Every structure is written in C-alpha cells, then in structure tokens.
Amino acid sequence: MTDEQGTSGAILVVGGGISGLTTALEAAEVGNDVFIIDKNPYFGGRVAQLNEYFPKMCPPSCGLEINFKRIKNNRKIRTYTMASVQSVSGGPGNYEVTIGIEPRYVNSNCTACGDCAAACPDEIDNPFNFGMDKCKAAFLPHEMAFPRRYVIDKSALSTAGAEAVKDSCKYNAVDLDMKPTTITLNVASIVWATGWNPYDPLKIDNLSYGKSPAIVTNMMIERMAAPSGPTGGKIVVPGSGKEPESIAFVQCAGSRDENHLEYCSYICCMATFKQMNYIREQYPEAKIYVFYIDLRTPGKYEKFRDKLMSDPNASFIKGKVADIVVEADGVTVIAENAVTGDKTHQKVDMAVLATGMQPSLQEGGVPAGVTLDDNGFVISDYDKGIIGTGCAKKAADVVTCTQSSTAAALKAIQVSRR
C-alpha cells in the first residue's frame, strides 16, 4: 500500500522524543505542516523512561503530557509510530521520503482497555524497562503511552496466545494479518531528532556488565526509581531484590574513551547526582561512592553538585574504575585515587555504570542525504534543509535539546518558505 500525500513546504521530523516533539510543535504552531514519525510504538523517547528529569526534577508525565495534548489538538501535525525512513530523494524544498511502517497488529479501534493483555498467556522481556521485568506480548508500551494504543509482538505470540488475544478484544482492534506498509511524503526539509541509545555496557569488557546482577546502568536505575517501573519505584539489587547498603557510581563508563565513545556524554555526571538523590530518599544511610575523572556540572547545576558533595555518606574518588570484580554478594570496584596515589578496592552491594549517549543514527545505518561526523552525530546542512537536533546533533540534556529543537524548527521553516 502506498499512500501519496504531502503539502508543499511541509517538514518531516524523524524521531518523537522531547526534541522531535518540540520541533514539530514549534513549526506547526506557526502554521507549517509537519509529519512526525517514531520507530517506537509510542512518542516520548528517552525522557519517557526517566523517573525525574532536569532542570526541575519533574516526572516525565509533566513535560510530555502537555506536548502530547498540543499535538493532539494541532491539525497541522500528522503522526506515525513504528515508522522509519527508508529512502530520501529529491532536494531541498521538494524531498520525497519513503517511510516504512511496521505492523502494530492493533488498529485504531483500540480503546486501551487492556483485555488483550489480560488474556495473553505469552510474555516478553519488557523493552521499556531494559528487560528487568516481563510484560505480555500484547501490551501498552508504558503507562502514559501516546498514542494510547496497545501493540502486539507477534513473534512472541503462541498459537493459543494469538487466539486468546484475538478473542479477548471486544472492539475488533486486533488484526494479526497486518503487513508492513510504506508511505511517501513530500516535504521541504527534514529534521533528524533521532536521539540516542544508552551505550552498550557489554562492550566495556573490564566493567564486567552482565556477569553480575549487581552491575546495572544508570538508565536501569531510572526505571527502578520510577513508580511505574519494574520494582514499583524501589531501587534494589536486581535478581536478589536486596536493598543496597552501598552503591558505587562508575562515571565515564564508555564515554571520553577512544575505545568506546570518544566524547563526553554531557549528562552522566548530572544523572548520577540526580540518582544519588533517589537513593538518599530511599536509603538515608547508604554509602555512596562516586568514581570520576572530572565532574561536569554546567552552569547553575554546580549548586546541585555542592549539595551532594557535602553528603557525609558520599565519597568522591578521582579515578576511573577500570576493573570490576564479581563477588558472591555484590561487586568490588577497583580504581586508583589520583589524588592520594593509592589503589582503592571498594566492595559495594551495587555498581551503577554511568553509560553515555550513543547517537542512534550511527547504529541504525546512515540514511541518504545525512552527513554524520566521526562519532555519529548529524552535521546539519541548512542549505539542503537537512537539520539535526537534540541528541542526534550532540550529547545534551533536555534543556539544551529543547533549545536546539526550537532553533531547528526555525531553520526548517526558513527552507519551507524559500
């Protein structure tokens, strides 16, 4: 099925996280037609997975919900989920973009009543929670998913499961015969807001990720701390469920490292400070050790740092953790303290790898017409109407992403009006 549509001067926004949503809204609210697509079955991106986010420590529902509402109410914006760019042809002002759409197996009749999930016997690792818990093969991606519609992982569905899911739906919303489709869009400019993936900690072999449940990533902590997360908001050692009495934060896990991500991921220091707050709220006495090379707390975040560094139960050790030894109960992290010149072996109940941001375009293959730098970030070409924003452009926090996305919207509009 090919669906020809488009408006001259329209803007395509690839990626529906905080950057893509901002770009789409800024452009549409001044009268431009906008298409926004996301490869996930929901919008909201990485921010949706956080427990709280900077600058005001809001839960993601706070910022995202208002954006979803603005999108719903704006007739200039057309949304596609489970969609990705297949090819791009033409030139600035007149791009022809082919979008591939994966089958959701649930049509628009869905009311998100949840009967299919209740009936479904098959379970999958919950991708939203980094596999820390299970969800049904027919599932709502997360509590505040937008569009609010279930999705089915057909590959995980047994024959009996397929029958059960189909029979459970009162609204005829389940359609297991859906096929992948493509649509063609004519747009003036393309904004890449494809965001980031957490760097794969398995690639950092000396940090032993995967060899002990006591080694987790910072994004896993976000999910655990979130009330809607796999542990209902409680930070525990996965597997054993033990309440950690000591926690080590391993900064620059894969960042500022030629063997992994060459650049500083910008957000991990602040994420660690934020997560120290989560831990303090739950475990006022827990020992916290932060192993770092340098601490990056830009601008007013310095106050935030000062507050956490004065915590009597928190130690900051200048030295990168270069080895993690798995113990029967927890792990030992090893670093040289560059200030005292001693090697530290710190036994802790849980180690948190502050993994960095890897631009997702680098992993997914480079689409036509996009130039990436050596690290996989988009190099914008404003003359050609190819614009990168948010974490597709550089590692950044939410504030910087929304700023760069407003700028991206303006640049995109300029191409449309040329």
Next chain:
Amino acid sequence: MNVQPDLTFIKYLKGAGGDTLKKCYQCATCSVRCPLSTDEKPFPRKEMIWSQWGMKDKLLADPDVFLCHQCGDCTTYCPRGAKPGEVLGAIRAYAYTHFGWPSGLAKLASSAKGLPMLIGIPVVVIFVMWLISGGMHIPNKEHFADHGYQQFFGTWDFKWYAKNIFFIVLIMVPSLGLAIVSLYMGLTRLWKQMKNNADISGNYRPSVPQFVGQFLWPSIVEILTHKRFKECGTNHDRTRGHLPLMLAFIGLFIVTCWSLLKNDILGLFWPSLHGPLPLYDPFKILANVSAIALLFGIYVLWSNRSKAESEGTSSKTFYDWFLIWMIMAVGVTGFGAQIIRWINIPSLGYFVYFLHLVSVMMLFLYLPYTKFAHIAYRTTAMAFEKFRSSAFGKPVIEQ
C-alpha cells in the same frame, strides 16, 4: 609545590616513543589495568603526569619505571591513546643514557645517528687486533676443517695460553669490564636516588648476605621463571620470545665457561681437547639448542614488535630495535659461521666469524646504554621493591 618543567626532557621523551604522553588526562585506568602495579604504589599514572611536567628527577628515582615489563595492557585500555607503556619505555631509554658512563659512549648508543660509530668501533678494534696478531690470512680447507675458527688470531708455541684466546680475551674482557664498571656506577646512583626518594633512613643497612638472600636472589628467581612477564595480558605472546631468548643466553654463557675451562685449563694437560667440539658432545648440543632458541626468541620478538608497530600500538624507536638487531646479528653470524665451517668455505667463514666477533663485542660494550641494560636495572628495581617493603625500608624517623 613549585614545578620547573624540564622542557628538553619532555622533548626527549616525545622523540623516543613517548610522543603521545600529552594526551593523558589522568583517569588512572592504566594503574588498575597494569597487572604488576601494586596497591600502595600504583603505576604508571603518576609517571605519566611526571613526564608531562618534565619532572625528570622524580622519574630517575622511581623503581616503578623499571618494574614495568611493557606488556601493553595499559596502552590497550587507555581511553586517550596516550600509550603509557611506550612512555615508560622512553623514560627507561633516557635513564640508561643518563646513568651510563662514560657519558659520551652512552649518548652515542642512544640514537641511530651514532650507528656508523657504534659499528665502526668494534670493526676497527677487531680488525686492528687481527692485523697485530699476525694471524691475518685465510686458511686452506684442510686447516679450516681441523681447526675451525680456533686459530683466527693465529697460533704460537707458548702452550700455556693459546694466542687465539689471548686476543679474544684482550677484546672481550675489557669490553665487558667497561660495561660492568659502568653498570655498577649507574646502579649505585640509581639505588641512592631511589632510597632518598623513598625517604629511607641509612641507619639500618642489610648485610651483603641479607641483601642477596632477601632481595636479590628472590628477584632473580622471579626473572628466571618470568613470573611477572606471564601476568601480562595484551602482549602475552612476548613471553614466548623472551623466555627462550633468556634461557639461550644462559645456555651460551655455560658453554662459553666450559669452553674456556676445557681449552685453557684442561687443554693444557690433554692437548687432544683442543679443536672444535664434535656435534654429539653434550656442550655442543647445549650450544646449538641455545643458538636455535636464541634465533627463535629474537624472531618472535622481532615479528611481535613489527606487528605492534604496524597496528600503531607501539612506535618505532632506535632504542627498541638496536637490541633486537644486535641479538639477531649475534645469532645469525654465530650459527652461520658454524654452518659455513661444515660446508668448508674458509674465506666466507672467516668473514662471518669476524662479523660475529663484532656483534658480540657490540653486545658487551653497549650493554649499559642500550635496552640490554634492563637485565641489570630491572633486577635492581625488583630488589629495591623488596627492600622498600622490608623492615629496612622504614622511612626516616623524625628526631
């Protein structure tokens, strides 16, 4: 602390394989990855910042510089490509020149520019000796088959001391003697600096048997078994080359001692003991096994280094290659001379034997200034490490 960076020193390190040293941002990954680094005195992070700041005096009094076996684990995991292993190698190269005596010769042996002189000195010395000895003629085939190279420097009637041996001793013993004197001077300076730097009082000193028994001998045992070398991860393959090479040197040392005993002492009473050893003689077997081990070992090290250089994990330096070339030359000419004796071509044989003498003399003469010096410096540093952690290594007590 007032740091006066020694810019010439930094420049030297950069030129001697440590060109990456300024990339280090002190994350200390290296100190943790290093299998030889201890908890109390981790390295090489501190050496990296001393190098960046040109703190030569600290580095020249630091045993850790010599404890490094350059196994490359630090370089592999270095997030900045600062190659700490290479930087420490460059510091060692500097130290051998710095502690070397006479300094002119030490400097000459530190760069490829000195190569014509470095080869020229032994060539001239040995050639002149050959002229003086009056033995300078190429023997006929029968003579060559009977005596091999044992009358290279001719022969005389004085039966208590063979002319050939006289000349070889005249060349080699002063060469090695100079090396030993130079090493002794360098090592005592190093020891004193290390001791001062570690703040160890001079009030309690180990006796010679204590020193040998508690510090030196255990270090030698560690070296012989390659205990530390085997802990290396990245360049584990180097053990495969270094161990046979070391054993070959020991084997050849034994054969040399036996040959001296047999020809110069026992040969006095049983003249039939003179002449080349038959192939089935146990010492001849040891000699040939050692020679093959030497050639195999140096081949492995040669190819490992070429590979590391082509992969960009180590840089090409004269310091590293000069020793490899010298040992390769000793092995090839020594074994080559024997083969030529078997196939009986006197002129070529004498030429190759001449080159063999040249390369052996180079190995002896330049021992304290080239990478070869590590056998003495590393042993000393290992003994110092044990000394430092013993009861003798207590810091000066404030009066």
